Amino acid sequence: MKRQRYIAYVGTYTNGDSKGIQVYELDTSRQGFIKLSETPVNNPSALTVAHNGKYLYSIADEGVAAFRIMPDGLLEHINTAPTGGMRGCALCMDANDRYVFVGGYHDGRVSMLRVNKDGSIGDITDGIFHKGLGVSITEKNFQPHVTDVCMTPDDKYLCAVDQGLDQVVIYEVDYEHGKIKKHDIIRLQIDAAPRKMVFGKDGIHAYVLCESKVAINIYKYNTDMDEAELQDSVSTIYQDPDRCAPYGLDITEDGKYLFVSNAGTNTAAIFKVKKDGDISEICQSKISGEFPKVIKVLPDSDYFVTLNHEQDEIVTFKMNYAKGYFLQKGRPVKVEKPNCIYIHRLQ
Incomplete structure (x- = not known):
């Protein structure tokens, strides 16, 4: 059987x-990183790969x-195109790779590019530029x-997390005409200060990481994204909440576990996702590093990494779900100011 790369x-x-994007091969036998190359990009702060696996x-x-x-x-560089606003900080694609959507931190703009x-x-x-003032x-x-x-x-709606306005704005996507409309x-x-959002695998729950509230908000929604109901709000830290700023959020491929990295306290917290969409903490521990800006679960879900900016x-780290702990695996990989990661399976 051919080994998956x-x-x-x-x-x-x-x-x-x-210089930009560091390219590594992930050694799945040892869960190590083998550097292959470096690709020049000016301050790459978010990455995604097309669903067809051909483009980054x-x-x-x-x-x-x-x-x-x-x-x-x-x-191999193809081209670089402007977004119509200031520098972006987040991006995603629709399932058919027709458009790239960009979120702008500095100007509060959501852009749609063909x-x-x-x-x-x-x-x-x-x-669309978000407008208004939050209440801080x-x-x-x-x-x-x-x-x-x-x-x-x-794939019907685009969710734009706005940290300043304490909102998640839901846009209906018109793929034929290349437009987005507030839904x-x-x-x-x-003062929740939402930062990240992921959807559960059950298709009816969404998890929003709130930096200032130091919590994960759990929302239950319907297929029309109308009146999303706040089901629960769970703290990401059990001590020193005033020092904590949750930054990273990820979910396993099977949707069974949710991972959070906490800056300030420099910890990682792992939660089990229950059948009703609620979450319960499995463990939380120090990550022996400063400012874990990103947390990412590796393909087999038994390992995860933190990018200590x-x-x-x-x-x-190696995760033991049954016994409720994780341990560091091998030596850290030295990377200057890492701030995003994408794990891609070669075709």
Whole structure:
């Protein structure tokens, strides 16, 4: 049986020696990272791969950069296109790879860009600036700041997480005309500061990571994304909540476990997803690093990594779900200012 190969694309800030996207082969037998190459991109802060597995897209200072994924996993630049706004911080694609959607932290803009048949980024088909002011009881900047974008499981709607307005704005997507239209708004608690959002595998639950509230909000929704109901809100930390800022969020492929990284306290928390969509904590522990900006579950779900931004490293951990603990696996991989990662299975 042919061994499945995985490539890890790691985006890094480029104000130092790093040039952009670090390309690694993921050694699944040892859960190690073997560096293959480095691809120049100006400050890649978010990465995604087309569902057809042929192209990778990255946020860049200039907009969105498109790359062809070669048979060995290396990247070949196709083009870079502007988004119509300031520098983005999040991106996603629809299931049929027709469009790239970009979220802008600095200007609160959601942009929709066409993807051409050759994988290149085409024209901007739509763009909406979020407007208004949030209500802040802390020193958080409460102007519009889109920190995440993701598609609903049925691909009908785009969800734009706005940290400044304490909202998740739901847009209906018109694929034929390349337009997005506001459909509904999920209004979170005052000063919740939502940062990330993922959907459960049951198709009816969504999990929103709230930085200032230091919690995961669990929403139950219907297929029309109308009146999403707050089912529960679960803390991501059991001590020092004033020092904690949850940053990273990921879910296993089978949807059974939810992973969170907490900056400030420098911990990782793992939760079990119950049949009713609620979550219960399995374990929480220090990750022996500074500012775990990203947490990512590896393909077999028994291992995960944290990208420790201030310590310039990626650390791998082995998870023991039955006994409720995780342990570091091997030595950290030194990477300058890592801030995003995408694990891609070679075809």
